[in-house]
Amino acid sequence: MLNKIKRKMLKIMTGERKRPFSFFESLLYFVSIIYYGLAEFKAEVYKRGIIKSKRLPCKVISIGNITAGGTGKTPMTLYVAGLMQRLGYEVVVISRGYKGELEKTGGIISNGKTVLMGPKKAGDEPFMLAGRLKNIPLIVGQNRFEAGMQAVKKFNPDVIVLDDGFQHLKLKRDVDLVLLDSNKPIGNLHLLPRGILREPLSALLRADAFIMTRSDRASDEEAKKSLSGLKEFMHSKPVFKTSHQPYVYIVKKEKNIPFASISKKSFLYDFDFLQDSRVLAFAGIARNDDFRHTVENFKCDIADFIGFEDHHQYSDNDLRRMFRLAEKTNVEFLITTEKDYARIANRVAWPIDLVVIGIEISFLSNPEVFADFIKAALS
Numbered sequence: 001m002l003n004k005i006k007r008k009m010l011k012i013m014t015g016e017r018k019r020p021f022s023f024f025e026s027l028l029y030f031v032s033i034i035y036y037g038l039a040e041f042k043a044e045v046y047k048r049g050i051i052k053s054k055r056l057p058c059k060v061i062s063i064g065n066i067t068a069g070g071t072g073k074t075p076m077t078l079y080v081a082g083l084m085q086r087l088g089y090e091v092v093v094i095s096r097g098y099k100g101e102l103e104k105t106g107g108i109i110s111n112g113k114t115v116l117m118g119p120k121k122a123g124d125e126p127f128m129l130a131g132r133l134k135n136i137p138l139i140v141g142q143n144r145f146e147a148g149m150q151a152v153k154k155f156n157p158d159v160i161v162l163d164d165g166f167q168h169l170k171l172k173r174d175v176d177l178v179l180l181d182s183n184k185p186i187g188n189l190h191l192l193p194r195g196i197l198r199e200p201l202s203a204l205l206r207a208d209a210f211i212m213t214r215s216d217r218a219s220d221e222e223a224k225k226s227l228s229g230l231k232e233f234m235h236s237k238p239v240f241k242t243s244h245q246p247y248v249y250i251v252k253k254e255k256n257i258p259f260a261s262i263s264k265k266s267f268l269y270d271f272d273f274l275q276d277s278r279v280l281a282f283a284g285i286a287r288n289d290d291f292r293h294t295v296e297n298f299k300c301d302i303a304d305f306i307g308f309e310d311h312h313q314y315s316d317n318d319l320r321r322m323f324r325l326a327e328k329t330n331v332e333f334l335i336t337t338e339k340d341y342a343r344i345a346n347r348v349a350w351p352i353d354l355v356v357i358g359i360e361i362s363f364l365s366n367p368e369v370f371a372d373f374i375k376a377a378l379s
Helices: 002-014 023-047 073-086 124-132 144-155 201-206 220-228 288-297 316-329 338-344 367-378
Strands: 059-065 091-095 107-110 138-140 159-163 175-181 209-213 239-251 278-283 301-307 333-337 354-363
Touching: 002 023, 023 201, 059 073, 059 367, 073 091, 073 124, 073 159, 073 175, 073 354, 073 367, 091 124, 091 144, 107 124, 124 138, 124 159, 124 338, 138 144, 144 159, 175 367, 278 288, 278 316, 288 301, 288 354, 301 316, 333 338, 338 354
Parallel strands: 059 159, 059 175, 091 138, 091 159, 175 209, 209 239, 278 301, 278 333, 333 354
Antiparallel strands: 107 138, 239 354
16 A cells, blocks of 8 residues: 555656646645745755854865756766866765665765675665775765764865765855756656655755756757756856766676675676567666666566665565566576665575666766866866
């Protein structure tokens, strides 16, 4: 019953539900008005200085969005942290640690050399980030200022990259990057829970630049239409277009490989081996449909697709059920996302080859212009 209500709510929030306005939608709309009032009040008390934002003794770059779920914050955080490192800065990444045991108390997940905590304590996304970041420490904590001070004392960074920091007004930042999905940048224009907006559109005035994600999947006309209602909030601030570029790696049958030990050297960017292969795909991310679309683009024969809620904690029963289904449907590969694999790596020896799909951010043109913008903003 609860899952049915959640699915119905998600369809309303994303605008997929086309039926006449219902009592449930009216209720969500009423709650969203309350949410709007609270969001406006919070922004105003910080704007007026009634509650003051705190500044760290180093530069801070925030990667965030204005909608709930799935714009690509994690791969963008990886991109920006790597860029800062290549430019010669000492970098630390800070994440909230959503749904991890250390979310409230905070803690060091990686010292840049070794991943010190698993996904249960770190949260799945910070754990995945920690496994991908090389020579860049990662700290989690709901209180980003306290986490930042811990980073300063322990690692003395030049720059802190804040994962999902746009709504965290307690901490001052030097660069606010806001990610917008090129296909549906603001959803159905409603705030949570009637829509997917986390804040009123006026919050975009705080941004220093905008990153349009999945731009390769939206025509120029669609992109212009999507942004037409945002011009008054975006003004003449820089807009950068990016795409999500997939890569894959294979966990071989009967193998049990810890997530942090997987090297980028094993990444494959040629997916021809998947063409016409019979597969069982599963995912528990914010936008399972997008993942299915990616798998379909590989021209796989999808025997079945199992979707779970975002941040789903896989039980032994979940895994056994998928293994039985894989055997029953006689598939060649199991396929999942890197975020899902981070949650279940090192738990089982896989009965058949597992293909893991990750995502990298790619700028559609002139990535050096983005690098120059960041350098100028930090100078």
